[in-house]
Amino acid sequence: MGDSGEVLDIKIADLKAAAPHFHDESVALAGALTKLKHGLAAAGSPWGDDEQGEKFHKAYGPHVKQIEESTRILADGLASIREAMVDMADGHIDNEELIRGMFSRIRVGHDAKGAGK
Numbered sequence: 001m002g003d004s005g006e007v008l009d010i011k012i013a014d015l016k017a018a019a020p021h022f023h024d025e026s027v028a029l030a031g032a033l034t035k036l037k038h039g040l041a042a043a044g045s046p047w048g049d050d051e052q053g054e055k056f057h058k059a060y061g062p063h064v065k066q067i068e069e070s071t072r073i074l075a076d077g078l079a080s081i082r083e084a085m086v087d088m089a090d091g092h093i094d095n096e097e098l099i100r101g102m103f104s105r106i107r108v109g110h111d112a113k114g115a116g117k
Contacts, residue, residue: 026078
């Protein structure tokens with residue numbers, strides 16, 4: 001709870017404005033990962049086939065796959081945040097319409113005797 005006493009102040013316009021940024025960053029991160037993979041593949045093995053090179057590859061090699069997988073997970077996570085923000089904004093709109101409908105007056109026509117039709 002903030003100083004103003006409000007628990008949560010979500011503005012639909014803010015959600016809709018912020019959501020595309022998560023998409024953009026997800027695409028950028030996925031692009032960077034692709035560039036990294038291609039760059040490393042093009043560079044080949046930067047270490048020699050000697051004992052020191054083999055030791056380095058043993059320590060470094062498994063981490064490359066872990067970094068690639070972690071980066072892919074982050075890119076997917078950013079994309080899912082965008083989807084969640086869009087869904088949240090749509091949910092707020094649907095909820096407002098539902099509440100508006102619940103509290104709006106229902107107009108019933110009356111005949112000359114005052115009976116509802």
